[in-house]
Amino acid sequence: MIQRFLMAAAGLALAMVTGAASAQDYREALVEDGVLTVGTSGSAPPFSMTTPTGDLAGFDVDVATMLGEALGLEPSFEKLDFAGLLPGLTSGRFDIIASGVTRTPERLASEDFILLSPYIVNGVAITRRAGDDEITGWDTVCGKVMGAVRGGTFQKIALEQLPADCVTETREYPGATELFLDLRNGRIDFAAHDFLGPNYLLKSGQISDVVVLDDLLATITQSVAVNAGNEPLANAIDTQFAAWRDDGTLQALIEEWFGASIDWSAAE
Template identity: 50%
Template sequence: MENSMPSAHRLSRRVVTSAIALAMATAGFATTAFADFKDELLKNDTIVVGTTGTAPPFTMINDTGDLDGYDVALMKKVAEDLGVNVEFRQLDWSGLLPGLVADRFDVVASGVTRTKDRLASDDLIMLSPYIINGVAITKLASNDEISGWDDVCGKTVGVVRGSAEINLIRDSLPEGCLGTVKEYPGWTEMSLDLKNHRIDWMGMDYLGPSYLAAKDDSITVLSDVRSPKTQSLAVAPDDKELAEAIDALIAQYREDGTLNAMITEYFGQPVDFSKTPADPK
């Protein structure tokens, strides 16, 4: 990714009100650190969020045709607590982080894995963990040839284009084990190829496919989860005060149970944040 310069319309705004400062003080924030977060927004009083809408239940289109999911609910809660609006823009995963660098969004909310490179990058700001996950094998329930990681060597795997899972999977397998890798824009296209036997398995996280497999008897997710990882939100590199303000809320939500209430609602099971794995180095 290329580094982006802060846009003039971000830097020119000075529109923070005393009401917002008072609200943040009431919530226990250090208002002097966060007082100017609204100056950095792409649109006045609105956080612009990039998401896919195709990674259930992180981000998806629900039965009524509305954008929904864990990331969507979280960003609505964050915007409410910061006293601003939120606007979602949908894009394939492969375009989200480049779009963040190109100043198309303030935040990317789409199950972003906290990798070593992303944590160290100057192109984005990764926030602290909002969920604990890992990589797992998703396959057809009728496929008796795959019962664990030892059985995937040489077989064709589908992955989401630009996702972090393929490197986590590669690192967890013996050298030379990984077979042909096919990339897809999202779950819909990949699961269709799985059902049509164009791929043998899907290399994804554990929680998302588990949610989908609970609604589709033809697909199953194996319980052997590897490469424990954390995921969170990514913020534009020139939105430092916004990143600090949102991260303070995420920390609060971890402590007061708000995150686990949302996680249970969307994933059907809570996570134990006391077992959060260390950041990759």
């Protein structure tokens, strides 16, 4: 009995030392001591958006704030157009990017940053004007003008999976706000975007006169990207994500922001 107690005590002490060392490891490589520096777009509702008072809000802002609390760090947010976020992370400007980053094979294989396990399951969808009955699904977009967010992956997935020369004209925008404004004004015929985001904008009354089609070209997963020079931070956040997937924390946050439940079996 005494031997088992001593072994357990030793194991607990080792775990505490290991945990402390791990925490020290990710703290040593932070952009700023004691601070979790977060890059986000502020223009991808409801992942990351700017309120009328200039404050940041959204699913990613909540996730990053919760991560800061869990890791004992103070979150500090920096806004940048989505196209500049990954280069900014690679250059060491941020510790993490929290802005609905899609987990593509190319990004998962990158040595420039570490893309973590899924925190949400989403899809590549069409958003079109409400009165445009010619577009009923992905098989009807050939010859149409496609719009997308600059630096995103939805247009890339669309162009890879649609027939060659199907879409010959595309226009890119700094964020979703500009994208959907041009869609409503008729400068593009449809937006290649995610499924959850535009649905949120419609339900919250932030956009109107558009329709999000439920014909998904692909199922995607999204997550947070971490500076490649701080693998201990990536491991700590991934461990936290695993716990939050298991205990329902991420599901509750998704339902709060998107009004949808997630089939985690699609997450890889």
